[in-house]
Amino acid sequence: MSGNSTPRLPPSGRRARARTSRRNGHPGAQFDGYLAPSRPHAGAYDEMFAPDGVVRSPYRALYESIARLDSSDLTARAEALDRAMVDQGITFSLSGQERPFPLDLVPRVVAPAEWGKLERGVAQRVRALEAFLADVYGDAQILRDRVVPRRLITSCSHFQREAFGINPPNGVRIHVAGIDLVRDEAGTFRVLEDNLRNPSGVSYVMENRRTMARVFPDLFAQHRVRPVGDYAAHLLRALRAAAAPNVADPTVVVLTPGVHNSAYFEHSLLARLMGVELVEGRDMFCRDNVVYLRTTEGERPVDVIYRRIDDEFLDPVHYRPDSVLGVAGILNAARAGNVVIANAVGNGVGDDKLVYTYVPDLVKYYLNEKPLLPNVDTYRCWLPDELDHVLAHLDELVIKPVEGSGGYGIVFGPDASAKELATIRRKVKAHRRGWIAQPVVQLSTVPSKVDQHLAPRHVDLRPFAVNDGKEIFVLPGGLTRVALREGSLVVNSSQGGGSKDTWVLAAKSSSAERELEQPALGSASTVDGMVAEQGPELTTAQQQQQQQA
Numbered sequence: 001m002s003g004n005s006t007p008r009l010p011p012s013g014r015r016a017r018a019r020t021s022r023r024n025g026h027p028g029a030q031f032d033g034y035l036a037p038s039r040p041h042a043g044a045y046d047e048m049f050a051p052d053g054v055v056r057s058p059y060r061a062l063y064e065s066i067a068r069l070d071s072s073d074l075t076a077r078a079e080a081l082d083r084a085m086v087d088q089g090i091t092f093s094l095s096g097q098e099r100p101f102p103l104d105l106v107p108r109v110v111a112p113a114e115w116g117k118l119e120r121g122v123a124q125r126v127r128a129l130e131a132f133l134a135d136v137y138g139d140a141q142i143l144r145d146r147v148v149p150r151r152l153i154t155s156c157s158h159f160q161r162e163a164f165g166i167n168p169p170n171g172v173r174i175h176v177a178g179i180d181l182v183r184d185e186a187g188t189f190r191v192l193e194d195n196l197r198n199p200s201g202v203s204y205v206m207e208n209r210r211t212m213a214r215v216f217p218d219l220f221a222q223h224r225v226r227p228v229g230d231y232a233a234h235l236l237r238a239l240r241a242a243a244a245p246n247v248a249d250p251t252v253v254v255l256t257p258g259v260h261n262s263a264y265f266e267h268s269l270l271a272r273l274m275g276v277e278l279v280e281g282r283d284m285f286c287r288d289n290v291v292y293l294r295t296t297e298g299e300r301p302v303d304v305i306y307r308r309i310d311d312e313f314l315d316p317v318h319y320r321p322d323s324v325l326g327v328a329g330i331l332n333a334a335r336a337g338n339v340v341i342a343n344a345v346g347n348g349v350g351d352d353k354l355v356y357t358y359v360p361d362l363v364k365y366y367l368n369e370k371p372l373l374p375n376v377d378t379y380r381c382w383l384p385d386e387l388d389h390v391l392a393h394l395d396e397l398v399i400k401p402v403e404g405s406g407g408y409g410i411v412f413g414p415d416a417s418a419k420e421l422a423t424i425r426r427k428v429k430a431h432r433r434g435w436i437a438q439p440v441v442q443l444s445t446v447p448s449k450v451d452q453h454l455a456p457r458h459v460d461l462r463p464f465a466v467n468d469g470k471e472i473f474v475l476p477g478g479l480t481r482v483a484l485r486e487g488s489l490v491v492n493s494s495q496g497g498g499s500k501d502t503w504v505l506a507a508k509s510s511s512a513e514r515e516l517e518q519p520a521l522g523s524a525s526t527v528d529g530m531v532a533e534q535g536p537e538l539t540t541a542q543q544q545q546q547q548q549a
Contacts, residue, residue: 006054006055006060007054007055007060007063007064007067008052008053008054008055009028009031009034009035009049009053009054009055010028010029010031010032028063028067029071030066030067030069030071030074030452030453030454031067031447031453031454032453033453033455034049034447034454034455034456035049035051035053035456039455039456040486040487041442041445041458041487041489043185043442044185044442044443044444044445044456044458045183045184045185045186045187045442045444045445046444046445046446046456047059047108047109047183047444047445047446047459048062048063048446048447057111058109058110058111058114058505059109061222061223062106062107062109062219062223065218065219065222066106066447066454071452071453074105074449074452074454075452077105077215077216078105078449080215081103081105081211081212081215082100082102082103084211084214084215085100085101085103085207085211086100088207088211089265090203090204090207090211090265101204101498101499102484102497102498102499103208103211103212103498103499103500103501104448104449104457104482104484104498104499104500105212105215105216105449106446106447106448106449106454106500107212107219107500107501107502107503108446108459108461108480108500108501108502108503109223109503109505110477110502110503110504110505111505112504112505112506112507113507115476115504115505117189117372118181118189118373118463118474119463119474119476120372121189121371121372121373122177122179122373122463122465122472122474123465123472123474124363124367124369124371124372124373125177125179125191125194125359125363125371125373126174126177126179126465126467126472127366127367127472128359128362128363128366128367129174129177129194129196129350129359129362130171130172130173130174130467131362131366131367132350132362132366133173133174133196133344133346133347133349133350134171134173135366136153136159136349137163137164137166137346142362142365145365147358147361147362147365148355148358148361148362152354152355152358152382153349153355155433156348156349156352156354156355157348157403158197158311158346158347158348158349158351158352159346159348159349160311160345160346160348160349162318162319162331162345162346163344163345163346165335166331166334166335166341166344166345167337168242168340168344169242169243169244169245169337169340170241170242170468170469171469172238172241172242172342172344172467172468172469173343173344173346173347174196174343174344174347174350174465174467175235175238175239175242175306175342175343175344175466175467176199176202176235176238176342176343176464176465176466176467177194177195177196177199177464177465177467178194178195178199178200178201178202178462178463178464178465178479179191179194179195179373179462179463179465180192180193180194180195180460180461180462181373181460181461181462181463182376182441182443182444182460182461183443183444183459183461184376184441184442184444185441185442187444188374189373189461190373190374190375190376190441191356191359191373191374191375191376192376192441192460193351193353193356194350194351194356194359195351195462196343196347196348196350196351197310197311197343197347197348197351198307198308198309198310198343199462199464200263200266200308201266201462201464201479201481202231202266202270202464202475202479203263203265203266203269203270204266204479204499205228205231205464205475205477205478205479205502206228206229206231206232206269207269208499208500208501209227209228209229209477209501210229212501223503223505224505224506224508225503225504225505225506226476226477226503226504226505226506227476228475228476228477231464231466231475232270232273232274233274234466234468234473234475235270235274235306235466236252236274236275236276237468238342238466238467238468238469238473239252239274239304239306239342240252240304241468241469241470242304242340242342242468242469243303243304243340244303244337244338244340247303250303250304251293251300251301251302251303251304252274252276252303252304252305252306253271253276253277253278253279253284253293253302253304253305253306254267254270254271254274254276254277254278254279254306254308255279255280255281255284255305255306255307255308255309255327256268256278256279256280256308256309257280257308257309257313257325258280258325261308263308266308267308270306277293279293280325281309281323281324281325281326281327282324284302284327285327285328286327286328286329286330286332286333289329289332289333289335289336289338290333290338290339291305291327291329291330291333291338291339301338302339303339303340304339304340304342305330305339305340305341305342306342307341307342307343309325309326311345311346311348313325313326314326314327314330314331314341314345315327315328315329315330315331316328317329317331317332318331331345352402353400353402353436354380354382354402354433354436356375356378357375357378357380357436359371359375360374360375376438376439376441377438377439378436378437378438379397379436379437379438380436381428381432381433381434381435381436381437382432382433387428387429387432390428390435390437391425391428391429393413394413394416394421394424394425394437395413395414395416395421396413396414396439396440397413397437397438397439397440398410398411398412398413398437398438398439398440398441399411399413399424399428399435399436399437400435400436400437400438401434401435402433402434402435402436403434410490411424412440412489413440414440440489441489442458442489443458443459443460443483443489443491444458444459445457445458445459446459446480446482446500448482448484448500450484450486455486457482457483457484457486458482458483458488458489458491459480459481459482459483459491459500460480460481460491461478461479461480461481461502462478462479462480462481463475463477463478464478464479476504477501477502477503477504478502479499479502480499480500480501480502481497481498481499481500482497482498482499482500483497484497484498
């Protein structure tokens, strides 16, 4: 690996891994068997290596650094990562138990030009969806023009009629968006789904970076990695900009379901970094269509609520009367213009998995532009012709519930038994509006540590976009989730997935800061006690907390 030669995977990397241990017999031994033809999903696009074993340009410096490490060094650093995540309390909740969120030691690298395309595509998509939400809760011109079928909207469980008449002061309904991307066999990034309600995961982006910088400072010294630690500043600016124009110094709060929620770590981290109050519904009340926060100094009006509670739990006056998580009357206060709810009530109609199939049409209709990011090809089971195709090819497709999340309810046709296919056939025919189907996308792979070596594992990417009404900021990187089980295409943490630090490289001509040149993410360590111990039983309030995203 001389300075001018192109790095290449050693020949042993393209053969099946030997059963006997052959650790560190040559440079790059950790990659032995990496591109073996017998590996699962061998046709997937690998982001580090071309099919002939040549290391792709963005990964060259990283590959050379890793190839010089022996297996004991890799293991030591992986263990240091795990300890750091546990020490900082970076966890997720699975079946009521708090668990460390797995962080793989090999980062994902994105070239500057490649990121530029993704950034523009994500911003374009958010603009189109903003226009759609304003339209569908307003004049509904797109429905009259029959670009989107009216019955598709009215049959959506997340279409909230209560949202009519609530007009955000600066016109923003999508203050934060998480756009899930996958990379197909040709290396093309495609949108898998949109998340416009309460997209979570940005805390892992920031904490993954801080942890990686502590364990691998030498790697950051060799790369111009764009920082992610300023996300909270962009979010706070967007939330303050959302307040009514007559409010000079808006009071912003983060509304959480409570400590039993799986994303409570993120809620508390964002509140701390923004310097705002982290509150529960019981900390606030409405009077005369104004929301007040109870404080030790008395009542204080609240102007902007960044809520991490689903619509149905937000206001017991309009939604579930048994909810103890929200604030009674908050929707009336928003309709009166006295408080802004971020993200807006009713955004779920914009990330419905059937509405997703029309987003390219929304881009053309509202923006008069060609979509920069294509969708994954999708069959809509509610349309007779497409339903017939799905039923004829069930064993070749991925069948997804429209209302599903977290990887639950998905059926991979090629891996399903005859009984499972018969069951899903009945379900699809019984409720056509509730299902979509997609071809099996061989998600791209990135090297990941498995035991004592590195092996390809499938990944997706969730960039986060923040809209302040004037511009859309896309955090450089986003959350890369990785399917740690061999051959698995399901990256969700609830299904055994983990994460990777995502490095967006700065262009050589760019004046952007390097990661290690930026001030630390926060002067204080992770808040103590943010993960509550689980008791033997949960109250009604605690059960509702766990249901929130």
